[in-house]
Amino acid sequence: MIVCEHIFKSYFSGDLETPVLKDVSFQINDGEFVAIMGPSGSGKSTLMHILGALDTPTAGKYLLDGHDVSKMADDELAEIRRKKIGFVFQAFNLLPRASVVRNVALPLVYAEMPKAQREEQAKQALLQTGLDESRFNHLSNQLSGGQMQRVAIARALVNNPSLLLADEPTGNLDTNTGEIVLSTFQKLNATGRTIVLITHEHDVAAHARRIIHIRDGKILSDEVNARQITTRSRVEE
Numbered sequence: 001m002i003v004c005e006h007i008f009k010s011y012f013s014g015d016l017e018t019p020v021l022k023d024v025s026f027q028i029n030d031g032e033f034v035a036i037m038g039p040s041g042s043g044k045s046t047l048m049h050i051l052g053a054l055d056t057p058t059a060g061k062y063l064l065d066g067h068d069v070s071k072m073a074d075d076e077l078a079e080i081r082r083k084k085i086g087f088v089f090q091a092f093n094l095l096p097r098a099s100v101v102r103n104v105a106l107p108l109v110y111a112e113m114p115k116a117q118r119e120e121q122a123k124q125a126l127l128q129t130g131l132d133e134s135r136f137n138h139l140s141n142q143l144s145g146g147q148m149q150r151v152a153i154a155r156a157l158v159n160n161p162s163l164l165l166a167d168e169p170t171g172n173l174d175t176n177t178g179e180i181v182l183s184t185f186q187k188l189n190a191t192g193r194t195i196v197l198i199t200h201e202h203d204v205a206a207h208a209r210r211i212i213h214i215r216d217g218k219i220l221s222d223e224v225n226a227r228q229i230t231t232r233s234r235v236e237e
């Protein structure tokens, strides 16, 4: 579903070129759970922006579900993002004084759909994250960090995207709460979701089935993670 061929990305300021991604190639199949891991400054977020159709490469090809994203104009990028990609970031970016269900239903405002149906779809997405139903009508600022991130995951899922992209999703969470969020990703993957998780932490990447190491804009290794961490006992907040 994802094909990256010889991706290069540079930032330009005036005549000054800063090369960030230097010939990156890989493929990700439907249903994989892949971590992209590397130290700060290695180009992870730059790569995520390209995978997420937020930006296009300077050179090289990126195909998502057969669509050539590398050549798309801004309006086409916006459309492919809306249809195919769900984003989860380190910051939860929820509307603090809106209810959990309203936060999750928000991306559906653009779909022509009655409010009751939007809320029903939001609840379905929330149920997939394992957030307790008693929280659904709370305001999002009444939740713990781990609960907020599960709401953000539900919001990313509500459009039923083919790809879930998460950039340092546990960066604002303590280890135990991070485990809950990572086990949420594992459960979603077990039901067939394709997930790309970006992190600088080995302990986080270790939850994925495959780990791509990047350093200084190049792929160092790309391997099946034989020692995938799976959460045995369910930790609750």
Ligand SMILES: Nc1ncnc2c1ncn2[C@@H]1O[C@H](COP(=O)(O)OP(=O)(O)O)[C@@H](O)[C@H]1O
Binding pocket: 011, 012, 018, 020, 038, 039, 040, 041, 042, 043, 044, 045, 046, 047
């Ligand atoms: N918009 C930008 N303009 C110029 N340089 C940038 C920009 N974004 C990132 N960079 C540079 O690209 C390199 C990689 O950044 P980034 O992709 O954010 O890495 P990571 O997410 O792995 O920390 C860094 O050296 C950073 O300073």
Ligand SMILES: [Mg+2]
Binding pocket: 044, 045, 046
């Ligand atoms: Mg980053």
